[in-house]
Amino acid sequence: MHARIDTDQLEMNIQLAERVKCSECPIRHRAVCARCDADELTVLDQIKTYRSFKAGQTIVWRGDDLTHVSSVVAGIATLTKTLDDGRMQMVGLLLPSDFIGRPGRASLDFDVTAASDVTLCSFQRAPFEKLLVETPHISQRLVEMAMDELDAARDWMVLLGRKTAREKLASFIQMLVQRSHIPGNDLPQLILPLTREEIASYLGLTLETVSRQFTQFRKDGIVEFSDRRHFTVKDHAALLEATGDDADGGVLV
Amino acid sequence: MHARIDTDQLEMNIQLAERVKCSECPIRHRAVCARCDADELTVLDQIKTYRSFKAGQTIVWRGDDLTHVSSVVAGIATLTKTLDDGRMQMVGLLLPSDFIGRPGRASLDFDVTAASDVTLCSFQRAPFEKLLVETPHISQRLVEMAMDELDAARDWMVLLGRKTAREKLASFIQMLVQRSHIPGNDLPQLILPLTREEIASYLGLTLETVSRQFTQFRKDGIVEFSDRRHFTVKDHAALLEATGDDADGGVLV
DNA sequence: CCTGACAATTGACCCAGATCAAAGTCTTCC
DNA sequence: GGAAGACTTTGATCTGGGTCAATTGTCAGG
Numbered sequence: 001m002h003a004r005i006d007t008d009q010l011e012m013n014i015q016l017a018e019r020v021k022c023s024e025c026p027i028r029h030r031a032v033c034a035r036c037d038a039d040e041l042t043v044l045d046q047i048k049t050y051r052s053f054k055a056g057q058t059i060v061w062r063g064d065d066l067t068h069v070s071s072v073v074a075g076i077a078t079l080t081k082t083l084d085d086g087r088m089q090m091v092g093l094l095l096p097s098d099f100i101g102r103p104g105r106a107s108l109d110f111d112v113t114a115a116s117d118v119t120l121c122s123f124q125r126a127p128f129e130k131l132l133v134e135t136p137h138i139s140q141r142l143v144e145m146a147m148d149e150l151d152a153a154r155d156w157m158v159l160l161g162r163k164t165a166r167e168k169l170a171s172f173i174q175m176l177v178q179r180s181h182i183p184g185n186d187l188p189q190l191i192l193p194l195t196r197e198e199i200a201s202y203l204g205l206t207l208e209t210v211s212r213q214f215t216q217f218r219k220d221g222i223v224e225f226s227d228r229r230h231f232t233v234k235d236h237a238a239l240l241e242a243t244g245d246d247a248d249g250g251v252l253v
Numbered sequence: 254m255h256a257r258i259d260t261d262q263l264e265m266n267i268q269l270a271e272r273v274k275c276s277e278c279p280i281r282h283r284a285v286c287a288r289c290d291a292d293e294l295t296v297l298d299q300i301k302t303y304r305s306f307k308a309g310q311t312i313v314w315r316g317d318d319l320t321h322v323s324s325v326v327a328g329i330a331t332l333t334k335t336l337d338d339g340r341m342q343m344v345g346l347l348l349p350s351d352f353i354g355r356p357g358r359a360s361l362d363f364d365v366t367a368a369s370d371v372t373l374c375s376f377q378r379a380p381f382e383k384l385l386v387e388t389p390h391i392s393q394r395l396v397e398m399a400m401d402e403l404d405a406a407r408d409w410m411v412l413l414g415r416k417t418a419r420e421k422l423a424s425f426i427q428m429l430v431q432r433s434h435i436p437g438n439d440l441p442q443l444i445l446p447l448t449r450e451e452i453a454s455y456l457g458l459t460l461e462t463v464s465r466q467f468t469q470f471r472k473d474g475i476v477e478f479s480d481r482r483h484f485t486v487k488d489h490a491a492l493l494e495a496t497g498d499d500a501d502g503g504v505l506v
Numbered sequence: 507c508c509t510g511a512c513a514a515t516t517g518a519c520c521c522a523g524a525t526c527a528a529a530g531t532c533t534t535c536c
Numbered sequence: 537g538g539a540a541g542a543c544t545t546t547g548a549t550c551t552g553g554g555t556c557a558a559t560t561g562t563c564a565g566g
Contacts, residue, residue, distance in 0.1 A: 081411045083497055089414040091407040102400055109404060143396050146403060147355055151362060153406040154344040158334045160413035161342040161457030165553065196514060204414030209553055211515055228514070228562080244336055418523065449544065462523055464545055481532075481544070 019050055020073075025121070030097035031071045032145065035137040043131070049122050053077075053114040060100065060112040068122040069101025075118030076193045079110045080201060090201040092149070095179065099145055101125065103132055115194055160204045163244055168203040169213040170242035173223065177233060192229045217242075272303055273326075278374070283350035284324045285398065288390040296384070302375050306330075306367040313353065313365040321375040322354025328371030329446045332363045333454060343454040345402070348432065352398055354378065356385055368447055413457045416497055421456040422466040423495035426476065430486060445482045470495075 020026075022033065022041040033044055050073070053059050059077060060066060072094050079092030091110055094100065100112055100120070123131075132139050159171055176190050192199075196207040196214075203210065217223045222238050225231040233239055273279075275286065275294040286297055303326070306312050312330060313319060325347050332345030344363055347353065353365055353373070376384075385392050412424055429443050445452075449460040449467075456463065470476045475491045478484040486492055 079407075081407065083411065083415060084499055085497075087415040087497075089411040091410045104397065104400075110407065139392075139396070143392070143399065144357065146396065146399050147357075150399060150403050150406060153403060153410065154332075154334065154363065157344045157406065157410060157413055158336065158342040160410055162336060162340045195512095206554060207514080208516085208555085211513095212553090215515075244338075244340075246337055448542095459524060460544080461525085461546085465523090468545075 021045060022048075025073070027071060027073055027097040027121075031121075032099050032138060032141050033071075035141050036135070037137070040135055040137060043135075044123075047123055047127055047131075051120045051122050053118045053120070055114055055116050055118075057114045058111055059114055059118065059120070060108055062109060062111045063107050066101060066105075066107050066125055068120075069099070069125050069128050070120035070122040072096050072098050072100070073119040073121050076115040077118050078113050078115050078194075078198065078201075079108075080113065081110045088201050089204060090198070091153075093202065099142065101128075103129055103139075103142065115198060165203075165205055165209050165213050166216065166242055167244035168205060169199075169210060169217070170239055171245065172199060172203060173217075173233065174239055174243050177236070177239070189226070189230055189232055192231070274298060275301075278326070280324060280326055280350040280374075284374075285352050285391060285394050286324075288394050289388070290390070293388055293390060296388075297376075300376055300380055300384075304373045304375050306371045306373070308367055308369050308371075310367045310371075311364055312367055312371065312373070313361055315362060315364045316360050319354060319358075319360050319378055321373075322352070322378050322381050323373035323375040325349050325351050325353070326372040326374050329368040330371050331366050331368050331447075331451065331454075332361075333366065334363045341454050342457060343451070344406075346455065352395065354381075356382055356392075356395065368451060418456075418458055418462050418466050419469065419495055420497035421458060422452075422463060422470070423492055424498070425452060425456060426470075426486065427492055427496050430489070430492070440485050440487075442479070442483055442485055445484070 022028065022036075022045045023038070025031075025033075028034070033041065036044065049068075051068075051070070053075075055075075062081075074096055077094040077098075077100070078090050079094065080088055080090050082088045094112070100108075102108065106125070132142070159168055163171065173190075176192070180188060180190060182188065194202065196210045199205075200207040200210045214223075214225075217239075218225065220235075220238065222233065222235045222242070223231050224234050275281065275289075275298045276291070278284075278286075281287070286294065289297065302321075304321075304323070306328075315334075327349055330347040330351075330353070331343050332347065333341055333343050335341045347365070353361075355361065359378070385395070412421055416424065426443075429445075433441060433443060435441065447455065449463045452458075453460040453463045467476075467478075470492075471478065473488075473491065475486065475488045475495070476484050477487050
């Protein structure tokens with residue numbers, strides 16, 4: 001069964017995507033299954049399902065019963081928390097291979113939203129938790145990923161609590177550079193995966209301030225935009241300088 | 254051997270404290286060893302050492318080789334990150350039962366400092382990591398604690414990114430209330446475990462702003478100080494209102 | 507090609523909280 | 537018990553980034 005694409009019916013937008021064998025999966029070596037051996041992958045292959053979401057769709061509502069846990073296979077999703085009066089703060093950014101779900105808990109305390117079209121590799125929560133107990137390779141990797149996320153959260157707290165708007169945006173761009181940089185290729189065209197408003201939510205700013213800072217970076221000759229979503233870094237040293245981090249903090253290998 | 258207290262010699266300030274049997278340990282049911290059975294505790298008992306630090310001492314320097322991993326038995330420690338120019342942000346607050354150390358990593362990316370006199374229950378890192386593999390009860394609990402910390406970090410990010418100074422301080426006081434509240438007893442005397450400067454570092458503010466907000470809460474009749482470090486909450490409803498969180502967010506049971 | 511809906515930019519103005527400065531208060535240690 | 541030093545409070549002033557508002561792209565659909 002292969003669901004038909006039907007953009008008029010929002011309810012129908014959860015698609016079943018083309019299944020890929022685990023052994024050929026693009027996120028094979030970074031996801032929660034990274035340490036699994038061939039036998040373990042066979043088990044996962046049997047119980048996994050693919051689900052797709054259109055950009056803008058909510059993947060998980062805060063507090064809702066979490067029927068599935070998932071790995072992001074393609075696309076970008078955001079974790080956000082919202083205060084009573086509507087103020088919003090992004091508290092996580094999920095890229096391919098990142099995991100959605102928390103062992104031993106039936107719901108999440110934030111919304112998960114597709115920032116672009118997203119494809120997930122999902123497991124029913126109950127069977128997955130059982131698997132977790134039986135498969136140390138999975139639980140070990142999950143711990144490692146949680147610890148990495150905690151490290152990232154702590155850097156993020158410094159950014160939110162102490163950095164200026166300029167430093168925040170510079171740090172954000174530097175993160176994009178690091179994540180998409182392929183050693184050897186020097187000046188890659190970078191894609192902004194988020195709107196100004198989403199970037200503002202990530203950085204604890206308003207969208208206007210984000211826009212003004214982008215303009216400033218353009219005027220300073222640090223970045224150059226080809227269109228709203230595509231740009232190149234023209235002066236990487238100046239970018240690093242602008243992040244406010246230690247000089248040795250984000251050096252590319 | 255019981256080290257002599259010698260406050261003139263900073264190097265000597267790491268004390269060996271009185272050993273307590275695991276089965277009688279005050280943090281027994283909350284720490285990393287919470288799920289261990291009697292046999293497992295016997296093993297821990299044999300390899301643990303107690304270490305004490307005076308208020309203000311650094312327990313672990315960022316980047317230094319981590320010889321021990323530890324649980325906080327008594328006292329309060331802070332995790333802080335510092336930018337080049339001296340700006341500082343607290344990224345964690347360790348209370349009794351909290352854990353210092355990260356499996357699979359030989360150093361930490363932040364400083365750990367004793368905010369009060371601190372007693373640690375420590376294990377050499379290498380043997381502990383070996384134990385971790387052999388003892389699921391410990392690794393499971395460690396995961397759970399890391400996940401809780403991640404949840405807390407995300408709430409903290411909302412506070413840092415979106416809350417006003419007043420909301421930040423109210424949230425901080427509310428956290429103290431929750432952590433020290435014993436159901437039944439209505440208005441406990443609360444102890445401020447941190448200086449104004451440390452609270453400012455926690456909240457992403459300056460110490461002056463923290464002081465002004467405390468004054469405001471006093472004038473509003475929300476809190477009453479007996480001295481700089483001791484106070485009671487006089488109007489808990491108003492405090493909750495001031496946190497900016499959902500009304501149902503922090504209700505005491 | 508036009509139109510409506512977003513997304514982004516830019517400008518004008520304002521204010522919460524930072525910064526700079528000066529007392530005031532509590533501790534600790536001779 | 538008094539002096540030194542570390543915290544804390546309070547005041548005056550300044551400013552980075554928020555808020556409000558008006559344009560200006562940009563693109564999908566008719």
